[in-house]
Amino acid sequence: NAGVTQTPKFQVLKTGQSMTLQCAQDMNHNSMYWYRQDPGMGLRLIYYSASEGTTDKGEVPNGYNVSRLNKREFSLRLESAAPSQTSVYFCASSEVVVRAGELFFGEGSRLTVL
């Protein structure tokens, strides 16, 4: 069982470049999330999608855009990367609309912006 799959696992960008982080889940979950994790900051919610066709801002949405392509896939785009976006990014999914459910995480994507 793959669970939640993120690509790429590592990426180095120059300031101003754009890129998209891909996330897919095979658990038929309704809800998907993008978090970033910085040292000493825990996990901060960037965007989430409660169900297919909906997206909402989290705690730190500035500089990011998302697309819920279908029920399985939720991508995160950096249009013009900045050094402040250097972080580890985690995608997660949950069956939380139907009932309270835990988050299942991908392995993370380490992004460095020079």
Place this chain on the structure above:
Amino acid sequence: EDKVVQSPLSLVVHEGDTVTLNCSYEVTNFRSLLWYKQEKKAPTFLFMLTSSGIEKKSGRLSSILDKKELFSILNITATQTGDSAVYLCAVDGSGTYKYIFGTGTRLKVLA
């Protein structure tokens, strides 16, 4: 705005000690609280606590939820070096299915 606060930020103990980690929250519409353990990579799930389940136990780990006082604790008894990790608490508290995390507690268990 929803808020989740964990304490202490870090903790160093010796093997065999018992530790208590705290998570307090201020949210508008509590639905559930999650505890996770994070070592090198992705967080791994420990417990989920809801209004209908305010106490959970698994081996040496246990957790309780106090909905009146708005906090949860995670207890680890007879700690082992393998318990060294960051422990994260998250709350779904707005009724909109978004989970907000605290900053975590870094636990180090010395042999």
